[in-house]
Amino acid sequence: MRPLRPLAALLVTAAALSGCAEDSGSVAAADYPSEDIRLLVPYTAGGPTDIAARALGAHLEEELDQPVVVENLPGASGATAYTELISSPPDGHTLSMTALPTAVLNYLSNDVGYTREDLAPVGVVTQVPSGIVVPADSPYQDLESLFEAARQDPDAVTVGTPGATNTHAAETRRITELYDVPLTVVPFEGNSEVQTALLGGNVAAGFVNLSQDMLPAIESGDLRVLAVGTDERLPYADAPTFVELGYPELTQSTTTFGVIAPAGTPAEVVTTLEDALRSTSEDEAVVEALDPRYVPEEFLGSEALGDLFVETEETFRDVVGG
Amino acid sequence: MTVGISDGIVQGFAVALDPVNLLYVFAGVLIGTVIGVLPGLGPTATIALLLPLTYTIEPATAVILLAGIYYGSMYGGTITSVLLRLPGEAASVVTTFDGYQMARQGRAGPALGIAAVGSFVGGILSVLGLMLLAPPLADLAVSFGPPEYVALTALGILLVTYLGSGTPLKSLSMAALGLLLATMGQDPITGTTRFTFGSVALFDGLDFVAVAMGLFGVGEILHSLERTDKVQAVTQRIRHIWPTREDFRNSSGAIARGSVLGFVIGVLPGGGGVISSLASYALEKRRAKDPSRFGRGAIEGVAGPETANNASSTSAFIPLLTLGIPANVVLALIFGALLVQGVTPGPQLITEEPEIFWGVIASMVVGNVMLLVLNIPLVGVFVQLLRVRAGVLAAFALVVTMAGVFSVNNDSFDMWVVLVFGVIGWLMKKTGFEPGPLVLAFVLGEIMERAFRQSMLLSGGSLDIFVTRPLSGGLLAVMAAVVVLSLVLARRRRAAFRHVDAEGEAGLDTAPAPGRDTRRTSDTDVPTAPGER
Numbered sequence A: 001m002r003p004l005r006p007l008a009a010l011l012v013t014a015a016a017l018s019g020c021a022e023d024s025g026s027v028a029a030a031d032y033p034s035e036d037i038r039l040l041v042p043y044t045a046g047g048p049t050d051i052a053a054r055a056l057g058a059h060l061e062e063e064l065d066q067p068v069v070v071e072n073l074p075g076a077s078g079a080t081a082y083t084e085l086i087s088s089p090p091d092g093h094t095l096s097m098t099a100l101p102t103a104v105l106n107y108l109s110n111d112v113g114y115t116r117e118d119l120a121p122v123g124v125v126t127q128v129p130s131g132i133v134v135p136a137d138s139p140y141q142d143l144e145s146l147f148e149a150a151r152q153d154p155d156a157v158t159v160g161t162p163g164a165t166n167t168h169a170a171e172t173r174r175i176t177e178l179y180d181v182p183l184t185v186v187p188f189e190g191n192s193e194v195q196t197a198l199l200g201g202n203v204a205a206g207f208v209n210l211s212q213d214m215l216p217a218i219e220s221g222d223l224r225v226l227a228v229g230t231d232e233r234l235p236y237a238d239a240p241t242f243v244e245l246g247y248p249e250l251t252q253s254t255t256t257f258g259v260i261a262p263a264g265t266p267a268e269v270v271t272t273l274e275d276a277l278r279s280t281s282e283d284e285a286v287v288e289a290l291d292p293r294y295v296p297e298e299f300l301g302s303e304a305l306g307d308l309f310v311e312t313e314e315t316f317r318d319v320v321g322g
Numbered sequence B: 001m002t003v004g005i006s007d008g009i010v011q012g013f014a015v016a017l018d019p020v021n022l023l024y025v026f027a028g029v030l031i032g033t034v035i036g037v038l039p040g041l042g043p044t045a046t047i048a049l050l051l052p053l054t055y056t057i058e059p060a061t062a063v064i065l066l067a068g069i070y071y072g073s074m075y076g077g078t079i080t081s082v083l084l085r086l087p088g089e090a091a092s093v094v095t096t097f098d099g100y101q102m103a104r105q106g107r108a109g110p111a112l113g114i115a116a117v118g119s120f121v122g123g124i125l126s127v128l129g130l131m132l133l134a135p136p137l138a139d140l141a142v143s144f145g146p147p148e149y150v151a152l153t154a155l156g157i158l159l160v161t162y163l164g165s166g167t168p169l170k171s172l173s174m175a176a177l178g179l180l181l182a183t184m185g186q187d188p189i190t191g192t193t194r195f196t197f198g199s200v201a202l203f204d205g206l207d208f209v210a211v212a213m214g215l216f217g218v219g220e221i222l223h224s225l226e227r228t229d230k231v232q233a234v235t236q237r238i239r240h241i242w243p244t245r246e247d248f249r250n251s252s253g254a255i256a257r258g259s260v261l262g263f264v265i266g267v268l269p270g271g272g273g274v275i276s277s278l279a280s281y282a283l284e285k286r287r288a289k290d291p292s293r294f295g296r297g298a299i300e301g302v303a304g305p306e307t308a309n310n311a312s313s314t315s316a317f318i319p320l321l322t323l324g325i326p327a328n329v330v331l332a333l334i335f336g337a338l339l340v341q342g343v344t345p346g347p348q349l350i351t352e353e354p355e356i357f358w359g360v361i362a363s364m365v366v367g368n369v370m371l372l373v374l375n376i377p378l379v380g381v382f383v384q385l386l387r388v389r390a391g392v393l394a395a396f397a398l399v400v401t402m403a404g405v406f407s408v409n410n411d412s413f414d415m416w417v418v419l420v421f422g423v424i425g426w427l428m429k430k431t432g433f434e435p436g437p438l439v440l441a442f443v444l445g446e447i448m449e450r451a452f453r454q455s456m457l458l459s460g461g462s463l464d465i466f467v468t469r470p471l472s473g474g475l476l477a478v479m480a481a482v483v484v485l486s487l488v489l490a491r492r493r494r495a496a497f498r499h500v501d502a503e504g505e506a507g508l509d510t511a512p513a514p515g516r517d518t519r520r521t522s523d524t525d526v527p528t529a530p531g532e533r
Helices: A004-022 A024-031 A048-064 A076-086 A102-109 A143-152 A167-179 A190-199 A215-220 A267-282 A284-290 A302-316 B002-016 B019-037 B043-054 B059-084 B090-104 B108-143 B146-163 B168-181 B208-226 B228-236 B245-266 B272-287 B300-315 B317-323 B329-340 B354-387 B390-409 B413-431 B435-459 B470-500 B502-510 B517-525
Strands: A037-041 A068-072 A094-100 A119-128 A130-135 A158-161 A184-187 A205-209 A223-228 A255-262
Touching: A037 A048, A037 A076, A048 A068, A048 A094, A048 A119, A048 A255, A048 A267, A048 A284, A048 B043, A048 B329, A076 A094, A076 A102, A076 A119, A076 A255, A094 A102, A094 A119, A094 A302, A102 A167, A102 A302, A119 A267, A119 A302, A130 A143, A130 A167, A130 A190, A143 A223, A158 A167, A158 A190, A167 A184, A167 A205, A167 A302, A184 B435, A190 A205, A190 A223, A190 B108, A215 A223, A255 A267, A255 A302, A267 A284, A267 A302, B002 B019, B002 B108, B002 B354, B019 B043, B019 B059, B019 B354, B043 B059, B043 B329, B059 B090, B059 B108, B059 B300, B059 B329, B059 B354, B090 B108, B090 B208, B090 B272, B090 B300, B090 B435, B108 B245, B108 B300, B108 B317, B108 B354, B146 B168, B146 B272, B146 B435, B146 B470, B168 B435, B208 B390, B208 B413, B208 B435, B245 B272, B245 B300, B272 B300, B272 B435, B300 B317, B317 B329, B317 B354, B390 B413, B413 B435
Parallel strands: A037 A068, A037 A094, A158 A184, A158 A205
Antiparallel strands: A094 A255, A119 A255, A130 A205, A130 A223
16 A cells, blocks of 8 residues: 555646646536445444435435445444545545544544544534433432432432443533533443443433434333433423523534535535435435434535534533543 | 233244245345355344345334344354354354364264254244243343443353363463453543554454454464365265264253253343353363363264354344344344334334234244255255365365455455464464464453443442342352362362372462363373364
8 A cells, every 4th residue: 555655646646737737627526426426334334324324325326327335434433434535536426424523522532544624524414312311210300300419429320321432421521521510421332232221220321312223212111311412302302401401501412414525525516415415305205214303404514514513623622532 | 921922923923924924034044044154244244235125025024034144144154163163253153163173073064963953942942932031031131230241251251261172271371362452442431542553443453253263264274274185184084964863962961051041141232142152162061071072073062052152143132022122233233124114122012013023933933944954955065165175175265254354344454354363373273272262252351341341430449349239249159159169179189180190180280270170180181282183
């Protein structure tokens, strides 16, 4: 690989020079897409991101009239896929799914070879909110009683989260930091492990994604939601928001799934992709496959996703590494 | 309750014997067997790829197909473990110990045959257990918190030291190395990176498949290339395709015990499959009159773990079907498939969607019968593989291994890992170290570390949590009793030995700690590691 790098640089320079001569940049953008599109998925096949990507890929294929190949590159909380993405030519033929805030937390806490500047946001696909849940027989009837117990005894409240570096762990630490509520974060692997720990009475509460896999337990009453991390209440979880309860800062726990391209992708190409993505959110079959509960009512495009990256980075910069 | 169950069973078979569903069961177990044979390409990737196809078929049919792939692959994995010493997943690592030795002795047919029969019996008994005992066992799965996992994995590692046929010191040092390797990658609690040397490829640590394939498969390939003629001589005498009556007699107990172990331990999310096959092997070795046969082609060493392995893949459905909690990645995928269909697995599944619950269970009976019928003639075919010239077979196995390992994460880095561990495996073989303890400790170490640190967070740093909780306390007490008992027995036996042969035992007195007395005696008559023979 290494010895090829100077050669590749040379070729890129040459291409750029010839590009200047005949303005092939816009020609290429006008032709776009001219070949197969790779849609990288930073998580394993079969997970929620993968399922969303495959539904999305099928739709993009129709919209753009080129085959869309979904490729799973799991590992390093997404860094494996993002590294592959940013080393691909920025021509819109290599895209990646992304999940925020994990994608941001990842480069804030470790040197993973990319930052926000290396990525060109295209648009948002789904947004999955989060909430604090307790088992049905928990003594805590509302968020305040849970937090009060924590203030009384700093070791009393353990909070299970579906990962060590994801939004939930970071957001739980923010609760402690901003509002002086001592909570012990206990990281598990994924929602289902947190659910097991909750039902077995091993953790007092869980801060989890209110994704499809958690909803059955919530609907059946095995788990109660104490608060949700969105700006407004959710139709499928009978619980107040953190904002309502007097914690206005706690709105950063929603996981946003979006599509990104390498930085330097021509603006025209990004616009083409953004339009294709927008039409996805209006296609009933795709929305059904993605689950209508999680498709934003109003389409969030390149700019909105870009803003979200910046906002997430500002929110969590101080929490990580501490 | 009993009326409900018998009604349910009737209804279940009505669903499972529907021609369309029969077709899907068959497709499932066939696909499962094939992907099980291809190392690296496991049920996870296959089910993920086939998932979109299931959206348009009936929910019960979809799960019947996916479940068929899952338990079909469990059997397929046996084939490569026995013939090529390539364990495709953690649960079949144990099968390589005696299965591969049997193949070397020209007894690949009986090994595969007994595995098929054992898998069948384990599968069927486990389905019966699923029908009768699902709800109480679901409670067991939930009551297993982090401290219980610490106790369970500690037990697993204790069992690992019973496994090898080399000296206990060598087994222990390899297990320690496995535990060390398991610490590579992101810290499970803080998320900071350890031993990654700045490489993003190492963030998640080393991949199990790559490590196991390297140490076992590639290590063996390199080793066999050194002595092509010998390998050839062995493979020429493939006489028995089917286990003899004596084989059946020897393994019937192992199969019965493996069924129970696999069924009970398989219910536990995470690690259930590995620990059940491990426990079964250790139990058989412990019970054997002559433990030194283990690791040198003892048929019970194949029959027990293979039975346990398949029984656990069935009982793993219990937490999913009764609580809506998937025990592993494959079941998470099946969970996803049901959710997409608008069916929510959970306590209400039995009453609200009885045709799914009972239909899937009945289809497992049908599927296990099909697997048995399918595999008996296939044993003969697969055994012929060994007639291929060693050099050709080695090259073929290497290509399949590399492709399989690449397919797990689509990452070429894993191929380097295979090669590096292949060389390590070869060196270990030359020096009489065994890869089994290393690989199993590697798998268990990760679970153990996470669970231990979760326990410490839960208890606020107090170790009391392990003894004050009844389940973990009980498990640890049993382990302590076993260790003490072995110590006492060892002392007594040593005294007896000293009487007979004072000289020979004297040197071994300084050998390490408790509970490995059985092998100590065997070591005296087997000075070199049997792998070398």
